[in-house]
Amino acid sequence: MSGVLTIAKKEYKIQLRYRVVWLNLALTPFFMLAPWVLTARMFSSDFGEAVLVSSLMWYWLNQYFFGVQEAFEEEREEGTLISIALAPISLLEFLIGKGMWILVECIYITGVTMLIFWALGTSQATSFQMFAVYILSGLYTFAFSILWGALVLQFRRIAGINFITQEILGIASGVTANINAYPRLMRTVAYILPLTYTIKIGREILLGRTFFEVLPDLAILTIITFLYFSMGTVMLKRAENNLRSTGGWEAW
Numbered sequence: 001m002s003g004v005l006t007i008a009k010k011e012y013k014i015q016l017r018y019r020v021v022w023l024n025l026a027l028t029p030f031f032m033l034a035p036w037v038l039t040a041r042m043f044s045s046d047f048g049e050a051v052l053v054s055s056l057m058w059y060w061l062n063q064y065f066f067g068v069q070e071a072f073e074e075e076r077e078e079g080t081l082i083s084i085a086l087a088p089i090s091l092l093e094f095l096i097g098k099g100m101w102i103l104v105e106c107i108y109i110t111g112v113t114m115l116i117f118w119a120l121g122t123s124q125a126t127s128f129q130m131f132a133v134y135i136l137s138g139l140y141t142f143a144f145s146i147l148w149g150a151l152v153l154q155f156r157r158i159a160g161i162n163f164i165t166q167e168i169l170g171i172a173s174g175v176t177a178n179i180n181a182y183p184r185l186m187r188t189v190a191y192i193l194p195l196t197y198t199i200k201i202g203r204e205i206l207l208g209r210t211f212f213e214v215l216p217d218l219a220i221l222t223i224i225t226f227l228y229f230s231m232g233t234v235m236l237k238r239a240e241n242n243l244r245s246t247g248g249w250e251a252w
Helices: 002-016 020-043 045-078 081-086 091-119 128-154 156-173 184-190 194-206 211-246
Strands: none
Touching (some): 002 091, 020 045, 020 091, 045 091, 045 156, 045 194, 091 128, 128 194, 128 211, 156 194
């Protein structure tokens, strides 16, 4: 645990030296998500609220997918990834440490974005209750993103399709639509994605559902996320062992 906290503290010290980045973090999400949300509001205010919920959850996926990927790429650029390999922590602990700082960033991003949309007249999706839901869904998203980190470490070139992968996951999960309107094949894909269930739970809570009413979906989400996290952990360890045997830590 001390190693995880050390990595998180390192990220904290680095990020505080680049304070202008925090302005970018505050404003960029709004300009990315506003076209989706404001277009949805043209149809109805409720649809706009629902799209804001799902798009904020997707943005957490965006940050974690880029974050776990850059966790390796930045260390490679600085020539310090080999030092991480020699440190008495596993790569999983390294990613968790990085993820703890990404959690702080995402909470900040979500809070600022909610304030902007609240000022624009979006009320239900910007409540304190929904803020807690976004954070909870983000924890599931982080666990899911460990698999992407393992894939990037094992297959370096896959990093080039990071954003398009996020877009595909967002579309399949119903960020701007109801998956019930999808063809059967797309619905089948949607039902094996954690983001689908976080979006569904978020929208149901937005409509006033209680915790017990969303408990079945939460149980499915937990099981699916655990399976992806387990797969990611195994693949990450395999990739780590492969790099230790071949010595390709700094290779691109």
